[in-house]
Amino acid sequence: MSSGCDDMRADQQILIDWIKPGSRVLDLGCGDGALLHCLMQQKDVSGYGIDYEDERILASMARGVPVIQADIERGLSEYFDDDSFDYVIMSQTLQALSRPDQTLLEMVRVGRQAIVTFPNFGNLDNRAQLLFKGQMPVTESLPNEWYNTPNIHLCTVRDFEKLCRKLGLRVLESAVLNERLHRNLASRLAPNLFGEVALFRVERLTR
C-alpha cells in the first residue's frame, strides 16, 4: 500500500512534519484531499476537509477523505464548536478569502492551533516586476492577471506577522521557502525578500 504521500510539495511536507501523530485536523480548502489523505496515512490523523468546488469534493471522496462541501468563510461557525480540532490547516487559500483576518480568528477558535501557508507577495521577484515594469506581478506561484486572479488579498510575510500581533496570535513556528521551495540561507536571513511561500503555525495568546 502506498504511503498516500506521493507528490507532496516541500511546503506541504513541512506542514506534515509540524503535525503530531494521532491529531484531529480540519483542512480548509482541502482541494483534491491529497494533503489530508497523506496526514491520515502517515500521521494517523482524523478529521475533515472543507471545500466548495464540486470537482475537488469528488477527488477528495475518491481518496476516502471525509469532506464537507461548504464556504469556508461561513462553514466554521455553522459546524464547529470551540477547540474541536488540534489543528486547523489552510494551505495556499488565505489570499483568496474575502476576510482573511476573520477566518484566521475562526481557525484559532475551532482549533487549538492554526497552520497557514500563503504566497509571500513581498518576494524580490514581485517587487522587481512592480518596480521595473510598473505592473502587477505575474509569477509561477501567482500565475493570474490582476483582473482574473482569485488571489484578492495578497500579503507579505511582514504583513502577516503584523496581523498576527493585531489579532492576538502567537507565532509558534514559521518557515519560508524560496522559489524552488527550498529553505536556503537567503530565505532564512531575509524571508520577506527571498521567500516565495510562507508557513506559519499560530495559536491564540489567550484562550
Place this chain on the structure above:
Amino acid sequence: MPSQLPDDSVGLVTPQTLHFAAPLTLESGSVLPKYDLVIETYGTLNTNKDNAVLICHALSGNHHAAGYNSMDDRKPGWWDTSIGPGKAIDTNRFFVVCLNNLGGCDGSTGPTTPHPETGKPYGPDFPIVTVKDWVESQARLADHLGIQQWAAVVGGSLGGMQVLQWSIAHPDRIRNAVVIAAAPRLTAQNIAFNEVARQAITNDPNFHGGRYLEQGAVPEHGLRLARMLGHITYLSDESMGAKFGRELREGKLQFNYDIEFQVESYLRYQGASFVGRFDANTYLLMTKALDYFDPAREHGDDLSAAMRTAKAKFFVASFSSDWRFSPSRSREIVRALLDNDLETSYVEIESPHGHDAFLMPGTYYQSAFQNYMQRVAQECAA
C-alpha cells in the same frame, strides 16, 4: 418498458412476500400480532454476508426500486437511476434489499390488508407506525435474511429519516449511512403541508371515516388534491417554470374554469394516476410518520445528543432548490454528526429540480454518490 433491457438495468425482478409471525410492539403501544413484508432484492449476497445494502423508501415509494416486474412495465422501479450494474448502488458489488414498509399499500401489511380478527380491511384501524417501528421491522427483515450488519442503509427524504434512525438504534448493524435530501425532523411549514393533504383526504365524502373499502368507495378527490399539493412542494418554482411556464393547453384563454394552463393539466394527471396506485389511509399514515420523526425530542431537542450512539460513516447530500427538505436541514444533520466526530462527507448539489432531484440523474450527484459507494464496496469482502 424498452423492447430490450438496458445493460445497466437489474432486469426482470420478482417481489417476494415474507411472513413474520412474532408480534411487533409499536411505538404507539399497539401490537401487530403478525405481518407480511414484500421485498425485492438485486445482486448476490456474498459468503461473508457483508455486502448487503438496504434501501428505505420515501412517502409514496415501495419495494420496487429497480428493474422491471414484467415486460409490459412502462417504467422501471422508482430509483432505477441509482440502482443497477455499474450504477451508484452497483448490483455487481452489492446485495440490495428494498421493502414496502409496514402500513404501505403494495403488499406489506397495511390498511388495505384484512384484519386478522374480522377479515375486513384494517382501514382506519391499522395502527399508526413510525420511523422507529419501520426500522425495527427492517431489523427483523435483516435477521430473516441472515444479515448481521448492512454495508450501507440508504434513503432519500422520509427514507433518509429511516437511515438516521438505523444509525441511532442499531449502531452495530450499519457500517455506512447514506442520507439524501432529508431532515432531522419536519418544520412547522412541512407539517402544515401534510395536514392540508390529510384534510383533503378525510373531508372527501367518499372517505367514510377511513372505511371506504368496505363501502366500495375511494376518496378519489381528496387523494388527488393531496398528491397535487405534495407534487407542487417536490418541485421548485424554477423547474415548474422551465417545464410549463405559462403555456396554455389550447393556445388561447378560454375564460372558464377548465384546464387552461399546462401546469394544471400536469397536476391533474399526477393526481389522477396516483389514485390508481395508492391507498388514502396509507397516505395519511405515511404523512404522520413524517410528522412524528424527531430523534432529538427525547434528548432535550439536542440532535447531537440524539446521535451520540451512532457509529456509522455518513454520506449526506442536499439539493439547492429543495425547499421541502432544504440544504439547511441537511446541515443540521451534518452538524450533529461532526459534533460526534463521525466520519462524514457532505455534498450540496446545485440542482433546479427541487426535492425530486434525489430521484433524478445528475452528473455531480451521481458521481459523488458513486464515489462514496465505491468506498463502501471496497470495505466488503469479494
